[in-house]
Amino acid sequence: MSLKERLQEDLKAAMLAHDGARATALRLLKAAIRNAEIEQQRELDDEGVLAVLERAAKQRRESIEAYRQGGREDLAAAEEMELRLIEAYLPQKMGEEEVRAAVSQAIAELGASGPADMGRVMKYLMEKLRGRADGRLVNALVREALAGGR
Numbered sequence: 001m002s003l004k005e006r007l008q009e010d011l012k013a014a015m016l017a018h019d020g021a022r023a024t025a026l027r028l029l030k031a032a033i034r035n036a037e038i039e040q041q042r043e044l045d046d047e048g049v050l051a052v053l054e055r056a057a058k059q060r061r062e063s064i065e066a067y068r069q070g071g072r073e074d075l076a077a078a079e080e081m082e083l084r085l086i087e088a089y090l091p092q093k094m095g096e097e098e099v100r101a102a103v104s105q106a107i108a109e110l111g112a113s114g115p116a117d118m119g120r121v122m123k124y125l126m127e128k129l130r131g132r133a134d135g136r137l138v139n140a141l142v143r144e145a146l147a148g149g150r
Contacts, residue, residue: 003049003089004033025082029089032056050090050131057086094133096141102129103141115146 001009007030014023029052036052037044044052060083067076094102102125106112112121121142126135 003046003053004030004044007033007049007089021078021081022085025085028082029053029056029086053086053089054131057083057090060086091132094129096137099129099133099137100141102133103138103145107142107145112146115143118142118146121146 007026011023011026011030014026032055033044033049033052036048040048060079064076064079064083067073067079103121106121106125106128107117110117110121110124122139125133125138125142129138
């Protein structure tokens with residue numbers, strides 16, 4: 001079952017269970033996928049759907065942060081619910097130790113020696129770890145490793 005089909009089935013289940021919040025969140029995801037398909041003028045495969053879901057998750061994280069800064073815990077809680085729902089469809093993220101190992105390996109493979117190589121290492125890692133690691137974590141670990149002169 002493709003990711004789009006799974007979303008559709010989960011939407012049906014949420015509607016049958018009268019779970020309005022979940023159904024609304026799933027409809028928003030389906031609309032985002034449909035908009036991406038219209039924009040790209042082709043039907044998205046699972047990889048394309050994952051990219052849309054990752055963008056949606058990133059938007060939710062940014063919204064949660066903004067709502068918390070504005071003192072709106074009610075809106076932050078609603079966004080967190082949507083984020084948990086989206087994350088259920090995303091592949092399991094790598095842990096910090098796994099990312100740290102990938103960073104060390106990338107630095108060794110590329111022969112990176114200092115902060116000047118940051119862009120090259122980040123580009124390599126983000127292509128390699130796409131969707132499996134948080135970009136902010138990767139950035140922090142690469143910065144730390146290169147600052148140490150490894």
